[in-house]
Amino acid sequence: MGLTEQQIERYSRQIILKEVGGPGQEKLLASKVLIVGAGGLGSPAALYLAAAGLGTIGIIDADRVDLTNLQRQIIHFSDDIGKEKVASAAEKIKAVNPDTAVETYLERATATNIRGIIKEYDFVLDGTDNFPAKFLINDACYFEKVPFSHAGILRFDGQMITVLPGRTACYRCVFDKPPPAGLVPSCSEAGVLGPLAGVIGCLQATEVLKYLLGVGELLTNRLLVFDALGLQFREVKVSRNPDCRICGQKPSITELADEEQAVCDLKASQ
Template sequence: MPPTPTSFSDYLARVRAGIREVTVDELRALRATHGDALLVLDCREPDELEGGVIPGAVPLPRGQLEQRIEGIRPDRAGPIAIYCASGVRSALAVQALAQLGYADAVNVAGGIEAWIAAGHALDHPRRLTRSQLARYSRQLLLPELGEAGQRRLIDARVLIVGAGGLGSPAALYLAAAGVGTLGVIDHDAVDLSNLQRQILHGEDTVGRPKVDSARRALGRLNGDVTVIPMAEHLTADNARRVFTGYDVVVDGTDNFATRYLINDACVLLGIPNVHGAIMRFDGQASVFAYQGGPCYRCLFPAPPPPELAPNCAEAGVLGAICGVVGTIQAVETIKLLAGLGTSLSGRLVSFDALGMRFRELKVKRDPSCAVCGDHPRITELLDYAVSCSAPS
């Protein structure tokens, strides 16, 4: 039977009768009771937020509500309060949430207009500029990222260790995506033999420090990105200073000494380590030290002896394979920063270019791991005497 025609006002009255509504003062009381457990959603359109939002509210336009709510609030039992301009769109939003199983969602009657009329304070969130909206438009279209995710990228700080084969594509894609601050540490100068894979550099920067070349290339791509060049070796003595303040570390090194140092520093400082490695026609990538997940030592407890640990200078590598693995590292970094999808934490992806196959290995945290285990033996950083640290 077709539904009986009904006016919008009748429809809205029926919706309202089936949901819970609170006044703006009751919303303040709910906040006092639940604290941060109460999710306050602003379901207006982005251009309506310029006049201000209720402090602490998360912007989620009505049109994206059903798609994105699980990403924002996976737990369906927690309390949610939704508002819009006057309480109409948010009433429909509460009904939609109830159908998705969010049982404890309430509508804020009168919306932001009632909040302002009651004399309560507003927050004025920083908005993207017109040129940022244009530059990032193709990724802003992704509802999973949106303007809030882009803001997180702009506010983020990522350290790239090594401006070489892996660091080059990772840095370029992170700069292009708008990650606001990129630290780059590399002690080396650009050599002609680097250009086959290290696409940050060009013929015009051969002989120059790699970090200067990187700053030029990244600045040309995105002038909004702050590049912090560090022309030095990463050592046990400086690792804490170098790493502090970064949200994610991208491991773009090609030697085991630095790889173990990065791993241990990331575990000790609680910074996720986006790992990549390449050799000949093969590559691998993972995410270590992230939210209680395993670290590189859980997988490989100690560095191999030097004679079993060749690097690119000795074993060779196809340049485009660096592009595949470094780009996976950029994707994983963006996911961590913006809170998207499922990270590679707990999984090692290995890539065989000749067979064009990706394989996946489960990695578990090892309770007896020397650095991230239950009784860690490594509590301070140390340098490893591995003699395979040829230029990256």
Template sequence: MALTDEQLSRYSRHITLKEIGVRGQKKLLAAKVLIIGAGGLGAPAAMYLAAAGVGTIGIADCDKVELSNLQRQIIHTTNDVGKTKVRSAAETINALNPDVQVIPYETHINSKNIADIIRDYDFVIDGTDNFPAKFLINDACVMGRKPFCHAGILRFEGQLMTYVPDKGPCYRCIFGAPPPKDAVPSCREAGVIGAMAGIIGSMQALEAVKYITEQGELLTGSMLIFDGLKMEWRKVRLPKRVAACPVCGDDPSITELFDEEQQTCSLI
């Protein structure tokens, strides 16, 4: 399928890149990316993926837009307060790029529905802010053999890593299990600088674009950590393989999806 004159103009800066070109742009237009969480991380990720021309973007979130979200969740505006986040996000994306089909999931993601939701997507972005949700996304992607990008932010710090089947460790390889309840403060309790969501969420979008176009090096086998106060990046090399991992190891003990504990819809 040839690109239209409008698409050639819209994506001209991509097409100029030798790593992308027309061929890469067609891959983006044919790709499907699921974003779980239309909050601080999911907002910039969704906007940059939409601007890049990712043809289908799924957005899963069961919350409504609140005034306190607007300090970092840039896909929403003041006029969106009270709307569902998936509706608000879809409206923003549709206004930004009509090439993109948005599939909204106004639902609580849990062990009963996540496998069916991720099934048709090429890449998954974790934009959640609670550990049970992050472990569930990891386990579902490992079992469904779906690549995904994990990220987390708090205060002035952020981190991200990417899982690709057979290419590196999963999230559970590194962290094992969720910490005890209330052991780690939430963004609501500890705060987060809004720009940190933009930095890390945009990098999640970049990981998705690189995966789709098969360019560059992904954060498989590495955790990238950013300290915004010191403006320091640290890339931590992770083990290539964790044989004892309970979900992707030699003898997995986790063979069915389950909810670690009752989750909320609260997203960064």
């Protein structure tokens, strides 16, 4: 396909990298990434991926921009309040980089729609804020064999892991199932420091680029835990669980189902 003169200039600082070069850049321009949730994590990830020259970014989110979102969801601006989040995010992505195509899905990810959506993508970035959604993404990605980056943030802490379904430890290998409702506070009860979303969202974007370019060591079989107050990163070694209910030797989950847990109060949090 070849890069245009403008593209060469726009991406020059990453083309320079030995690990990227022309072929790498062309690969990015031909890749598709789905971001589930245009919130705290999805915002910085979407902007950086667009800036890097991702060919297509898909965004799925059913909500509208709320004043409380603006403290950390940096893809949305004050004027966007009341606008659909997917529309607001698509506008910003286009403004950052007209090369990037945007697919928007104004819906909630559910067991019935998610597989049909993610199978169109090369990688999925989990930017959701609740456990059932995270398990849903994990399971759907397993069935469709699409790699994904899981992450979660709360108060001053974040965690993330990259999953290559069927090859590396999955979210269920580590956590099995969502905690009982009310045990873990959701964002609206606990609060969250804005830049924490930036730190973790950017790390997720980094994983996306590394995966697409096929360079470096992915955050697989390691759960990264970030403590903003102590400013410490910690790694927890994990491995595939032979008894995992989805990717184990005798899986009990054979089809997608929505998990039973009350989602957090999205109106107030995300």
